[in-house]
Amino acid sequence: MTVHFGYNKKQVLVGLRNHFFSRPEIRILFILVNVFAIASAILFYFKIIQPVSFLVFSLLWFLLWLTIRRFLPLSIYKRSQTFKDEFTLSIDEQNGVLLQTERGEQYWAWNSFSNFKETLHFFHLYFNSRSFFMIPKDSFPGFEEVQEARKLFKEQIVAK
Numbered sequence: 001m002t003v004h005f006g007y008n009k010k011q012v013l014v015g016l017r018n019h020f021f022s023r024p025e026i027r028i029l030f031i032l033v034n035v036f037a038i039a040s041a042i043l044f045y046f047k048i049i050q051p052v053s054f055l056v057f058s059l060l061w062f063l064l065w066l067t068i069r070r071f072l073p074l075s076i077y078k079r080s081q082t083f084k085d086e087f088t089l090s091i092d093e094q095n096g097v098l099l100q101t102e103r104g105e106q107y108w109a110w111n112s113f114s115n116f117k118e119t120l121h122f123f124h125l126y127f128n129s130r131s132f133f134m135i136p137k138d139s140f141p142g143f144e145e146v147q148e149a150r151k152l153f154k155e156q157i158v159a160k
Contacts, residue, residue, distance in 0.1 A: 001091045001148065005139030007083040011121040015134050016073035018119045023129075026068060037061050089135060093152060097125070099133070116157040123153060 020026050037057065044054040077083055090098040096109040108127075115126040122134040140146045 001145065001152075003089050003091075003135075003139040003141075003145075004087065005089070005136050006086045007134075007136065008121075008138075009077065009083070011136065011138075012077055012083050012134070013073045015119055015122045015124070016076055017069060018122075019124065019132065020068055020072060022117070029064075030068075033061055033064060089139075091149065091152060093156070096156075110156040113157045115159050116153045118150060118153075123149065125153070125157065 021030075040049065040054055040057050043049045044051065085101045085103070088100040090100075092098070096107060096112065099106045099108075108125075112127060113125050114128055117124040117126065121138070122136055124132050124134055126132040135149075137146050140149060
């Protein structure tokens with residue numbers, strides 16, 4: 001199966017957000033920050049802490065949320081040439097994945113991938129917990145091809 005694609009900026013930003021929020025350390029950070037926010041709201045309600053303390057913490061919470069939700073995905077999008085290239089991706093059931101651009105090509109055997117994740121717009125093929133490649137679902141000609149790719153990824157990429 002061969003597909004040709006480029007990246008849509010809005011979809012990439014959503015895909016990168018999904019990646020960041022799937023990271024355990026980000027999830028734990030958000031849980032702790034939200035628990036602390038709720039605790040500070042309760043303490044503020046019972047007048048145990050000053051309004052300024054509550055306001056400062058609320059601003060810090062908002063800045064953290066804004067950084068992870070907006071700034072981090074946007075900075076990665078802007079720095080990476082990958083999202084500006086056009087690709088030809090060949091998926092071979094027996095051998096692996098061949099990715100081609102005008103700058104060159106890269107082949108990955110199925111055992112090069114450590115994990116596979118599907119989101120709304122992408123198939124995320126992970127090499128390790130921090131390195132991955134996103135394949136847009138809309139690059140496939142039809143629903144049957146998306147189903148076929150999903151099945152192939154599930155069969156060939158065994159979580160390590």
